[in-house]
Amino acid sequence: MNKTDEMNDQVWNMINKEKQKDKFLKTVSAVAWGVTLLVLITFGVYTWMDFSRTLRLYNNGMMRFENxxxxxxxxxxxxxxxxxxxxxxxTIGRFLRLRTTSLLELQQRLANLEKLIVNKD
Structure with missing residues (x-):
């Protein structure tokens, strides 16, 4: 293997590592958002129960509407x-991921162009 092939393999290894990191971050993000939604729904149910109780008290004339x-x-x-x-x-995540992906793709394309030029000579 020549030096260009080694560089090409290194770039592809970096790209694959980034893809693995992306998968891990997606999994962590999905779990975190799932837990967040579960807590939010639970809090919403408790809020609804409190709201309906105070609404009944308001309808019976025992509480003001502001309460x-x-x-x-x-x-x-x-x-x-x-x-x-x-x-x-x-928004920040999308921006950063787009920039990182673009730089890696550019680096890979430049490595491929360099390989083509070396092979022609």
Whole structure:
């Protein structure tokens, strides 16, 4: 094997390692989002139970309507925060992955061009 083939193999090994890292990150991300959604749904159920209880008290004239609405505010704050965090991280992640992939592809194409030029000579 000549030096160009070795460099080509090294580049392909790097690309394969990056793909393995991507698979691992996808798995970790899926599990983390699954747990987050489970916790969010559980919190939503508890919020709904509290909301329905305070709504019944409001309908019986024992509580003001502002108190009924205030039971949903913590859930809405958490839901909004998670949505904002997800949007920011997804945007940053997409940008970084696109840049990394593009650089590796460019490096591989340059290695292939170098190999073609060396073989022609």
């Amino acid at each position: 009924v609405i205030s039971t949903t505010i913590p859930f809405l704050i958490i839901l909004g925060s998670i949505s904002l965090l997800m949007a920011i991280l997804a």
